[in-house]
Amino acid sequence: MDLTWTRQQQELRAECRDWLSANVPRTPLPSGDTREGFAAHVEWERLLFDARWSVVSWPTEYGGRGASLWDWLIFEEEYYAAGAPQRVTQNGIFLLAPTLFEFGTQEQKDLYLPRMAAAQDLWCQGWSEPGAGSDLAALSSRADPDPDGGGWRLSGQKTWTTRGAFCSHLFGLFRTDPTSERHRGLTYFLVPLDAPGVTVRGFGRLDGDEGFAEVFFDEALVSDACVLGGVGQGWSVAMATTSSERGLTLRSPGRFVAAVSRLIDLWTRRSASNPGEAAPHRESVIRAWIDAEAYRLYTLADVTGIVEGRPPGFRSSLNKVWWSELDVQIHEAALDLLGPLAELTGDAPGAVDAGAWIKGYQFALSGPIYAGTNEIQRNIVAERVLGLPRK
Ligand SMILES: Cc1cc2nc3c(=O)[nH]c(=O)nc-3n(C[C@H](O)[C@H](O)[C@H](O)COP(=O)(O)OP(=O)(O)OC[C@H]3O[C@@H](n4cnc5c(N)ncnc54)[C@H](O)[C@@H]3O)c2cc1C
Numbered sequence: 394m395d396l397t398w399t400r401q402q403q404e405l406r407a408e409c410r411d412w413l414s415a416n417v418p419r420t421p422l423p424s425g426d427t428r429e430g431f432a433a434h435v436e437w438e439r440l441l442f443d444a445r446w447s448v449v450s451w452p453t454e455y456g457g458r459g460a461s462l463w464d465w466l467i468f469e470e471e472y473y474a475a476g477a478p479q480r481v482t483q484n485g486i487f488l489l490a491p492t493l494f495e496f497g498t499q500e501q502k503d504l505y506l507p508r509m510a511a512a513q514d515l516w517c518q519g520w521s522e523p524g525a526g527s528d529l530a531a532l533s534s535r536a537d538p539d540p541d542g543g544g545w546r547l548s549g550q551k552t553w554t555t556r557g558a559f560c561s562h563l564f565g566l567f568r569t570d571p572t573s574e575r576h577r578g579l580t581y582f583l584v585p586l587d588a589p590g591v592t593v594r595g596f597g598r599l600d601g602d603e604g605f606a607e608v609f610f611d612e613a614l615v616s617d618a619c620v621l622g623g624v625g626q627g628w629s630v631a632m633a634t635t636s637s638e639r640g641l642t643l644r645s646p647g648r649f650v651a652a653v654s655r656l657i658d659l660w661t662r663r664s665a666s667n668p669g670e671a672a673p674h675r676e677s678v679i680r681a682w683i684d685a686e687a688y689r690l691y692t693l694a695d696v697t698g699i700v701e702g703r704p705p706g707f708r709s710s711l712n713k714v715w716w717s718e719l720d721v722q723i724h725e726a727a728l729d730l731l732g733p734l735a736e737l738t739g740d741a742p743g744a745v746d747a748g749a750w751i752k753g754y755q756f757a758l759s760g761p762i763y764a765g766t767n768e769i770q771r772n773i774v775a776e777r778v779l780g781l782p783r784k
Contacts, residue, residue: 394490394692394696394697395480395615396693398467398515398592399702401415402463402464402467402724403466405468406459406467406470406471408445409467409468409472410471410475411469412444412446413471413475413477414514414621415642416440416444417475417476417477418437418478420484420620421476421478421747422434422437422478424602424604425478425479425481425556425604426555426556426598426602426604426750427602427760428558428559428601428603428741431556431559432479432559433478434479434480434481435481435512435515437478438480438481438482438509438512439512439581442510442511442512444455444573445457445458446468447482447486447510447511447512447672448486448490448509448510449464449465449468449509450462450465451490454547455502455506455507456506456510456511457510457742460612461700462696462722463696464697464699465695466585466636466645466647466692468694469609469646469648470645470646470647470648470650470651471489471647471746472647473516473648473650473651473652474647474650474651474654476651480517481556481701482512482515482516482558483643484510484513484516484517484518484555484556484560484564485509485514485516485562486509486510486637487637487638487642487643487690488516488518488564488634488637488638488642488643489505489509489564489583489634490506490509490629491634491637491642492564492581492621492622492633492634492637493506493621493634494506494782495506495633496581496621496622496623496626496630496633497622498619501578501621502620505583507751514561514562515556515559515560515561515562516560516562516563516564516632517554517555517556517557517560517562517563517564517586517606518554518555518563518564518565519551519554519557519563519564519565519566519584520532520551520565520566520631520714521551521553522534522549522550522551522552523550523552527765527766527768527769529566529631530556530569530575530576530579530628531676532549532566532567532579533568533571534548534549534551534565534566534567534568534610535548535549535568535571536548536567536569536580536582536615536744537549537569537571539614540600542615543617544614544616544617545567545569545582545592545614545615545616545617545619545620546590546612546613546614546685547567547582547584547590547610547612547613547614547615548592548610548611548612548613548718549567549609549610550607550608550610551563551565551607551608551610552605552607553602553605553616553763554593554605554606554607554608555605555763556604556606557586557593557595557605557606557607557608558594558595558603558604558605558606560586561573561585561586561587561662562583562584562585562586563584563586564582564583564584564621564634565581565582565584565610566580566581566582566628566631567578567580567582567627568577569624569625569627570625573625575624576628577628577744578624578625579625579626579627579628579631580620580622580625580627580688581620581621581622581626581627581630581631581742582619583617583619583620583621584613584619585615586608586613586622587616588613588615589613589614590610590611590612590613590614591608591609591610591611591613592608592609592611593606593607594606594607594608594609597726599755600633600752600755610741618746629772630753632724635709635765636705636707636709637709637766638709638713638764638765639706639709639710639712639713639754640663640695640705640709640712640713640772641692641699641705641709642688642694643764644712644713644717645692646685646688646689646692648716649685649688649689649716649719649720649723650686650689650725652685652723652753653681653682653685653723653749654725655746656678656681656730657678657682657683657767658729659727659731659745659746659750660674660675660678660730663731664699670732671730672714672729674726674729677725677726677729677730678726680722680726681719681722681723681726684719684722685719688719691715692712695708704775707773707774707777707778708778710765710771710773710774710777710778711774711778713764713765713767713770714761714770714771715775716760717760717761717764717767718760718761718767719756719762720757720760721754721757721760721761722757723757724750724753724754724757725754727750727753727754728750728751728754731745731750733744735750735751736751739752
């Protein structure tokens, strides 16, 4: 592993930093998990696209820069260091797109990728159902061949669909072979949410944002062209998506390195104003920095492996446990440091950073649950990475 950046990479970093410093909104956008905030974030995504920063690692014909994984990591570091808005396009560009590149037909790539890059189509993920979360293979939504011609009729319900109420498209798994069980007989569908028979019902989260949705399918008709990766191949196609979700692409180290540097800044400010109160928290701030840096170095080693032809596969479960627990750790350190002030939000007198730390903490708590719970990831690491026997 060579940790020296080339001149071309340093130039990319400088170009990216300059653009972000000129364009990142001075006032943070409202939460992307509200309708108003989502619309503001989509505008931001379109600005990114116009400047060719929305999908840097994609080929140029789809709106990218053809950048390497290393270049993409540089972009991510700069993006989060600049405090740029959260990526409401992430389910499309980071989860679905790698799967489309791997399994999509040429027509599917040409149809979906440019619109995804330009934030014209906005994608949500339809895995979970009321009776299928950790045990995804227990899903009961189904797709039946349309008796009146080509295409498929979708029936069933998805839930916990992040930003589903604001998105235009959903990717999800449906059972196409009614006689099949568990992982077999499933098919991966790309579904326009305005198809007749689809009903999207938004609902609120504990933190008050309205970002979740339930999606109901009542014999909704979709064409054969909406099948990704072949009828009956859904499980293996979906596993490619989950590998992106758990591993590098959804949560690059730049995000946590930036969060920990904000934590250090917070500690510096607190120790200037209240040295006696800040001092006992010095160790936990240092520990968070060490762990974020360790995650960054681990990721660089992982990228070396990927570039040399060793895809992450089940190792992405290791990343998932690491980044999600690191996120909780960083936010817990900030809340401890703030003491009672941590509970002040918005423009309340005395609120620190407009209450961003408690908001971030609330979201961090969901990290060990979404993208597959950490208990499940630990099982996967034990069995598939370490080769330990099943219990
Ligand atoms: C913020 C957030 C966003 C989400 N976004 C989406 C989305 O966009 N699309 C989507 O499809 N889903 C989404 N989800 C749902 C998420 O994928 C599920 O919550 C998750 O898979 C767990 O499923 P469950 O909630 O049904 O819990 P359950 O599967 O019922 O699990 C309950 C508990 O039992 C444990 N458990 C279950 N089985 C085992 C086992 N075999 N061994 C050890 N422990 C076990 C779990 O770890 C967990 O602690 C989101 C969830 C959150 C919190």
